[in-house]
Amino acid sequence: MFKSFLTLFSALACLGAWAEGENKQVINLTDSLGKEYYYVNVQVPDGNYRVTVELGCKKFAGSTTVRAENRRLFIENEVTKKGETKSVSFLVNKRTPEIPGGGSVRIKERERAYPNWDDYLTLEITGDRQAVTEVTIEPDHEAPTVFLCGNSTVVDQPDEPWASWGQMITRWFTDSVCFCNMAESGETASTFISVGRLEKALSMMKEGDYIIMEFGHNDQKQKQPGSGAYYNFATALKTFVDEARARGAQPIFITPTQRRAFDSEGRIQETHGDYPEAMKWVAEREGCPLIDLHEMTRELFETMGVEGTKRAFVHYPANTFPGQETALADNTHFNPYGAYEIAKCVTVGLLAKGIGFTKYLRTEFPRGYSPLQPDDPDAFHWVPSHSTDTLKPDGN
Secondary structure, X not given: OOEEEOOOOOOEEEEEEOOOOOOOEEEEOHHHOOOOOEEEEEEOOOEEEEEEEEEEOOOOOEEEEEEEOOOEEEEEEEEEOOOOEEEEEEEEEEOOOEOOOOOEOOOOXXXXXXXXXXXXXXEEXXXXXXXXXXXXEEEEOOOOXXXXXXXXXXXXXXXXXXXXXXXXXXXHEOXXXXXXXXXXXXXXXXXXXXXXXXXXXXXXXXXXXXXXXXXXOOHHHOOOOOOOHHHHHHHHHXXXXXXXXXXXXXXXXXXXXXXXXXXXXXXXXXXXXXXXHHHHHHHHHHOOOEEOHHHHHHHHHHXXXXXXXXXXXXXXXXXXXXXXXXXXXXXXXXXXXXXXXHHHHHHHHHHHOOOHHHHHEOOOOOXXXXXOOOOOHHHOOOOOOOEEEOOOOOOO
């Protein structure tokens, strides 16, 4: 294993606790213009926050990328001409493991170091030549929240070269909707409930919110009494539905992403057993919208081909990253390009189902995107974060 985390060598704006009754924090970052990257940490209570970023510089043209918490993408390679200014806003969910009324989420040991679960709202500001002069942070209590529940294919992956669609989908939505990604590598639908992740989401949920579930990768490996696609898996999914509806939220199912498993004719092999069909069965019985990502990613990967899909998964020769002595060849987990393409699949699937919060899509989202016509990986420009880890995430 090799892990590198260049913490705050460029710049860090670290503010004190959010004062009682305070409505906003305004952070001047003029002194950090042009630095390679830096982090902004603001200690705030749990909740959703509107972040407004002022872009541009009088002295040079800029290209800025902004991610939040565990590399959740919000501003992507935003170009400003010399002297030009732009204001971009988005909503960030910040949380801790504590559950109101007592108890806490039993997060994994590695998660204790993640920005997703600490006391701070964290922004990572980078780019080919970042140009951010000011950041304003203020609470938002009105916008709907979309809770994401799932495993390593959904989670906000903390390190390069790993990524998941849950941390990319935020790129395409305005500051009228907030995403709360509760997913974690290795989780099943039932363990997500048993460790308190669903309870934490429910404690933050309000009428008009949404909850999206994508499970199946790890559930199929459960062998304890009562396990099975139409047994504890279906029961757990029904629990999500009942609890969400009791709070006035809309449940949405997403079938699991395909693995990179081809047969001799270049077709994707089925590796999920009855689990996608079981999810469809529960969705139909409960009258829930379902996005068939299982089918969409089959189309996507078969279009890319056996060799082409290596560009979407974590397949890298030895010495691609510092200290990486052996090749990486993971056929389950995505790199940033792959996660980006799958986030587009999810988004067009939500659009096709007429899900309410898709009215908050940014105008630049390519509504005609199809998994049969994926983006050229050579045209995908990703400014990497400064935390890398070659250890494979939990789950397969």
